[in-house]
Amino acid sequence: xxKALAKSILSGxxxxxxxxxxxxxxxxxxxxxxxxxxxxxxGKAQLIGVTGAPGTGKSSLVNQMALQYxxxxxxxxxxxxxxxxxxxxxxxxxxxxxxxxxxxDLAGDPGVFIxxxxxxxxxxxxxxxxxxxxxxxxxAGFDVILIETVGAGQTEVDIARLAHTTLVVEAPGLGDxxxxxxxxxxEIADILVINKADLPGVENAEYALRGMLGLAHPVEKVFHHHxxxxxxxxxxPVNAVLxxxxxxxxxxxxxxxxxxxxxxxxxxxxxxxATGDWGRRERTRLESExxxxxxxTLVTQFRLSFPADRYEKLIDRLxxxxxxxxxxxxxxxxxxx
Amino acid sequence: xxKALAKSILSGxxxxxxxxxxxxxxxxxxxxxxxxxxxxxxGKAQLIGVTGAPGTGKSSLVNQMALQYxxxxxxxxxxxxxxxxxxxxxxxxxxxxxxxxxxxDLAGDPGVFIxxxxxxxxxxxxxxxxxxxxxxxxxAGFDVILIETVGAGQTEVDIARLAHTTLVVEAPGLGDxxxxxxxxxxEIADILVINKADLPGVENAEYALRGMLGLAHPVEKVFHHHxxxxxxxxxxPVNAVLxxxxxxxxxxxxxxxxxxxxxxxxxxxxxxxATGDWGRRERTRLESExxxxxxxTLVTQFRLSFPADRYEKLIDRLxxxxxxxxxxxxxxxxxxx
Numbered sequence: 269x270x271k272a273l274a275k276s277i278l279s280g281x282x283x284x285x286x287x288x289x290x291x292x293x294x295x296x297x298x299x300x301x302x303x304x305x306x307x308x309x310x311g312k313a314q315l316i317g318v319t320g321a322p323g324t325g326k327s328s329l330v331n332q333m334a335l336q337y338x339x340x341x342x343x344x345x346x347x348x349x350x351x352x353x354x355x356x357x358x359x360x361x362x363x364x365x366x367x368x369x370x371x372x373d374l375a376g377d378p379g380v381f382i383x384x385x386x387x388x389x390x391x392x393x394x395x396x397x398x399x400x401x402x403x404x405x406x407x408a409g410f411d412v413i414l415i416e417t418v419g420a421g422q423t424e425v426d427i428a429r430l431a432h433t434t435l436v437v438e439a440p441g442l443g444d445x446x447x448x449x450x451x452x453x454x455e456i457a458d459i460l461v462i463n464k465a466d467l468p469g470v471e472n473a474e475y476a477l478r479g480m481l482g483l484a485h486p487v488e489k490v491f492h493h494h495x496x497x498x499x500x501x502x503x504x505p506v507n508a509v510l511x512x513x514x515x516x517x518x519x520x521x522x523x524x525x526x527x528x529x530x531x532x533x534x535x536x537x538x539x540x541x542a543t544g545d546w547g548r549r550e551r552t553r554l555e556s557e558x559x560x561x562x563x564x565t566l567v568t569q570f571r572l573s574f575p576a577d578r579y580e581k582l583i584d585r586l587x588x589x590x591x592x593x594x595x596x597x598x599x600x601x602x603x604x605x
Numbered sequence: 606x607x608k609a610l611a612k613s614i615l616s617g618x619x620x621x622x623x624x625x626x627x628x629x630x631x632x633x634x635x636x637x638x639x640x641x642x643x644x645x646x647x648g649k650a651q652l653i654g655v656t657g658a659p660g661t662g663k664s665s666l667v668n669q670m671a672l673q674y675x676x677x678x679x680x681x682x683x684x685x686x687x688x689x690x691x692x693x694x695x696x697x698x699x700x701x702x703x704x705x706x707x708x709x710d711l712a713g714d715p716g717v718f719i720x721x722x723x724x725x726x727x728x729x730x731x732x733x734x735x736x737x738x739x740x741x742x743x744x745a746g747f748d749v750i751l752i753e754t755v756g757a758g759q760t761e762v763d764i765a766r767l768a769h770t771t772l773v774v775e776a777p778g779l780g781d782x783x784x785x786x787x788x789x790x791x792e793i794a795d796i797l798v799i800n801k802a803d804l805p806g807v808e809n810a811e812y813a814l815r816g817m818l819g820l821a822h823p824v825e826k827v828f829h830h831h832x833x834x835x836x837x838x839x840x841x842p843v844n845a846v847l848x849x850x851x852x853x854x855x856x857x858x859x860x861x862x863x864x865x866x867x868x869x870x871x872x873x874x875x876x877x878x879a880t881g882d883w884g885r886r887e888r889t890r891l892e893s894e895x896x897x898x899x900x901x902t903l904v905t906q907f908r909l910s911f912p913a914d915r916y917e918k919l920i921d922r923l924x925x926x927x928x929x930x931x932x933x934x935x936x937x938x939x940x941x942x
Contacts, residue, residue, distance in 0.1 A: 300931055307929035547924075554923040554930070559904075561934045566903045567896075569938075586891040587884075592644035593891070594637055597898045601906075 270301025277408050285408055289383055292400045306407035313406040317428040319417045320437030325463045328520035330416050334380055336526050337412055346412050349405035352384040353417045395426040396560045428456045433536045437461045440469030454480055457513050458536050465517035477515055511539050607638025614745050622745055626720055629737045643744035650743040654765040656754045657774030662800045665857035667753050671717055673863050674749055683749050686742035689721040690735055690754045732763040733897045765793045767890055770873045774798045777806030791817055794850050795873050802854035814852055848876050
């Protein structure tokens with residue numbers, strides 16, 4: 269069923285791509301069948317996660333990164349896909365609006381594909397749907413996939429784990445210290461970006477971030493050498509070299525610093541390959557994807573094997589407090605059906 | 606095993622309560638056994654969720670609410686538990702600091718118990734651990750349980766669903782419009798609070814919120830009557846009366862508006878009881894708790910029934926792209942072991 273569609277994707281048909289992305293987002297059987305077909309063609313794209321609080325100019329930065337990936341230089345242009353994971357509520361229409369604003373800059377370029385995704389209520393949720401979309405773009409031959417998430421909740425962290433390189437975007441004057449501490453998001457940052465770096469307060473923002481990085485990556489273990497982390501001489505073997513997240517400044521509205529950002533991403537990719545972390549991240553990613561699919565399937569199968577009214581009756585007993593939730597689970601699993 | 610501990614909780618021993626909360630957070634077998642014992646004593650507490658972006662003064666507001674619930678008037682004092690769900694990373698120690706600041710105001714009052722909870726990596730995650738803590742406090746006889754969450758990610762929304770009444774806290778000058786739209790959190794708000802209402806910009810914040818509420822709750826369906834929502838005459842039966850979230854102003858630092866906030870919460874509780882929504886929310890809550898426990902148990906059982914090396918070999922094949930994730934799931938479920 270998914271064979272014809274998969275073939276169209278592999279031969280680069282844009283309409284087919286749009287259709288498959290919708291099917292994947294909806295979890296349709298044809299979407300799943302196509303994913304099975306396409307999986308063998310994945311594993312080539314570079315995945316870059318971009319996260320940060322609202323107001324940091326994340327979307328403009330992602331736009332600029334895409335534009336620079338499209339320039340004609342050695343090693344470029346690269347084909348770029350953007351997945352904007354936007355948990356906006358349906359009534360605000362945030363995702364749609366975002367797409368429209370973006371289209372102005374990148375419209376008409378067949379080497380760029382932008383897709384927004386709103387919240388999904390299903391078991392697997394956003395992270396799972398995003399993983400599937402990444403596979404589609406990867407198989408379709410996009411070199412770089414930018415995954416943009418809003419905020420810093422658990423979902424965003426899960427999605428960031430999909431990426432080879434994760435950027436955390438801050439901006440001056442947003443109460444950066446609090447945002448970053450509260451979100452506990454620094455651990456997932458491979459590169460920190462202070463966007464809107466032409467605004468006052470940029471020094472303070474960088475100072476605060478540097479202080480927190482010191483906590484996250486104790487200085488005794490590493491020292492900086494022209495922006496690259498090295499292990500203390502003689503202390504660790506090469507493959508244990510730590511990556512200390514660099515702090516970069518950008519002004520997305522005019523492109524300042526975005527070239528340097530792309531260079532830092534490339535350095536991080538080389539670091540991942542040199543240390544073997546590239547393969548380890550890949551494996552972890554596939555492992556959690558398998559786990560999510562397995563969980564979804566086990567629960568669905570179990571629910572189907574079980575008469576709905578018996579389930580409802582158990583919930584009645586929970587409401588009456590005559591059975592505890594754990595007792596209910598034991599009750600459900602007793603019958604060897 | 607959990608019987609002795611459960612008995613101590615029911616007889617109001619504070620040290621036992623602290624110990625059980627730790628066990629519940631860690632998912633220990635004794636914790637689970639105690640939860641089984643205590644479940645029959647739950648279902649009496651009023652659960653209030655409080656969420657909002659960092660910088661809105663949420664924690665101070667929760668403190669003030671607790672203080673006012675402790676005053677000596679008709680219907681008061683009430684016993685109050687606070688669960689502060691804080692996804693701070695371990696190295697920042699945010700949760701611990703928060704507790705210490707709070708202790709100053711509420712220290713020594715045996716009718717108040719404050720507990721912070723940091724992120725959990727387990728399958729069920731924060732929402733499940735919070736649900737279990739709520740049960741402990743409920744059984745221990747706390748009348749009001751305040752569940753405070755930071756931010757507006759999916760986790761926060763899930764946790765808010767635990768509550769009978771959910772407050773969404775905003776503050777002037779935080780870029781409220783963007784925050785609220787992006788977060789898509791307005792749908793979960795039963796009451797909107799503009800805290801720090803002594804700051805400039807409070808009018809704009811309220812205006813923006815009112816505009817968005819209009820989108821979430823179309824005016825054709827309801828009209829306001831002294832702050833209470835009513836259905837259009839003759840249009841709907843009584844039990845379909847809509848609740849339009851009121852917008853209240855508070856200054857948590859001096860307690861302004863907090864009495865009115867408590868009154869609005871009480872009105873909402875009465876609304877829930879009158880419409881039958883109280884019972885429906887209760888049922889939905891227990892149902893999702895059962896589902897989470899069931900999922901966790903099914904996956905754990907499956908993984909235990911399965912040789913680890915066979916699982917690892919499947920992941921090898923995923924990495925080599927010789928098998929797709931869905932094919933791997935089918936492979937795993939084939940063997941009727």
